[in-house]
Amino acid sequence: MSVRIAPELPSDPASSSKLTKLRVQDFPLPIHSHGKAKVRVMKVVRTEAKHFCYEYSVDTTLFSPTYERVFTKDDNTELVATDTQKNTVYVVCKRSKADTPEQFAVDLVKHFLSEYEILTGAEALVRQVVWERAVVNGEEHDHGWIKRGPELNVGNAKLDRLSGLTVTSKLSGYTIFKSTQSGFANYLQDNYTLLPPCEERCLSTEMDATWSYVEGCEVGSGEYDFAGMRKKVVGNLVKGIFGPAKGGVFSVSLQATIYDAGCLVLTESDDVKDIKIETPNKHYIPYRQLAQLGETFEDDIFVPTDEPSGTIQCVVAR
Ligand SMILES: O=c1[nH]c(=O)c2[nH]c(=O)[nH]c2[nH]1
Numbered sequence: 001m002s003v004r005i006a007p008e009l010p011s012d013p014a015s016s017s018k019l020t021k022l023r024v025q026d027f028p029l030p031i032h033s034h035g036k037a038k039v040r041v042m043k044v045v046r047t048e049a050k051h052f053c054y055e056y057s058v059d060t061t062l063f064s065p066t067y068e069r070v071f072t073k074d075d076n077t078e079l080v081a082t083d084t085q086k087n088t089v090y091v092v093c094k095r096s097k098a099d100t101p102e103q104f105a106v107d108l109v110k111h112f113l114s115e116y117e118i119l120t121g122a123e124a125l126v127r128q129v130v131w132e133r134a135v136v137n138g139e140e141h142d143h144g145w146i147k148r149g150p151e152l153n154v155g156n157a158k159l160d161r162l163s164g165l166t167v168t169s170k171l172s173g174y175t176i177f178k179s180t181q182s183g184f185a186n187y188l189q190d191n192y193t194l195l196p197p198c199e200e201r202c203l204s205t206e207m208d209a210t211w212s213y214v215e216g217c218e219v220g221s222g223e224y225d226f227a228g229m230r231k232k233v234v235g236n237l238v239k240g241i242f243g244p245a246k247g248g249v250f251s252v253s254l255q256a257t258i259y260d261a262g263c264l265v266l267t268e269s270d271d272v273k274d275i276k277i278e279t280p281n282k283h284y285i286p287y288r289q290l291a292q293l294g295e296t297f298e299d300d301i302f303v304p305t306d307e308p309s310g311t312i313q314c315v316v317a318r
Pocket residue numbers: 184195252253254255281310312
């Protein structure tokens with residue numbers, strides 16, 4: 001019978017005969033971290049009456065000055081492997097009662113800091129896929145879901161042992177279209193300008209909006225109503241961009257419109273400290289060649305283009 005003998009690993013990696021480094025000089029390492037990106041998890045919560053589903057893609061990042069030795073000294077002692085971070089996402093998802101990406105992010109960073117003393121900070125970025133309950137014959141389905149568009153609800157939590165908890169919320173890929181009540185005129189005209197001014201155009205964008213919370217908000221309490229705040233912020237962004245349901249509001253530029261919408265958010269939500277709004281301007285170009293094809297352009301046939309796009313963004317802050 002043959003006996004397998006485990007190969008002896010050198011206890012001091014430096015004494016190993018393996019070549020592990022080529023550098024001839026050490027330099028400072030002012031910034032380092034490690035984490036796992038895009039850990040995908042779907043959680044299904046089943047009640048008697050109906051089911052709920054939560055799909056997330058999570059990035060984790062861990063911070064510890066002690067981990068400098070991992071980079072510089074070939075020393076992996078006490079390193080929380082990125083594979084372990086991935087497993088943690090599944091375990092915390094199982095244990096957590098979170099029904100928002102923000103709360104799941106908070107639960108994750110609290111877990112990391114309470115589990116591993118060596119860490120000085122942890123960050124979790126949680127992107128939630130927006131699954132909408134299907135409606136059949138006017139009734140909400142108990143277990144059928146539909147996903148529309150690239151929209152994501154995102155929560156980010158960063159917990160630092162010294163500076164505490166910071167949470168931000170983000171709506172990404174929110175695609176909107178106005179079929180009127182938009183124009184663009186009075187901009188600089190020079191030898192490079194071809195765009196004709198207009199008082200009537202379509203306006204479209206795939207918006208990202210990121211908001212942070214004023215100090216004193218109990219975002220770490222486990223009870224904060226992130227979902228309610230998201231509904232209010234998104235509602236005011238939509239109101240700011242579209243205006244009243246009958247008649248709307250005129251946009252003289254995307255710049256003016258997103259500033260207006262940002263101000264509305266800050267006025268209506270005392271808890272929001274600032275909001276960053278990013279709006280790539282997706283152009284719908286009038287198809288005037290219709291005339292050459294025996295038809296008339298009546299402000300009705302457009303060519304959608306999203307490349308190149310305008311990149312219009314601002315931060316509105318208190
Ligand atoms: O709302 C707009 N803002 C711009 O800065 C711009 N530039 C452009 O070509 N079209 C538009 N539209």
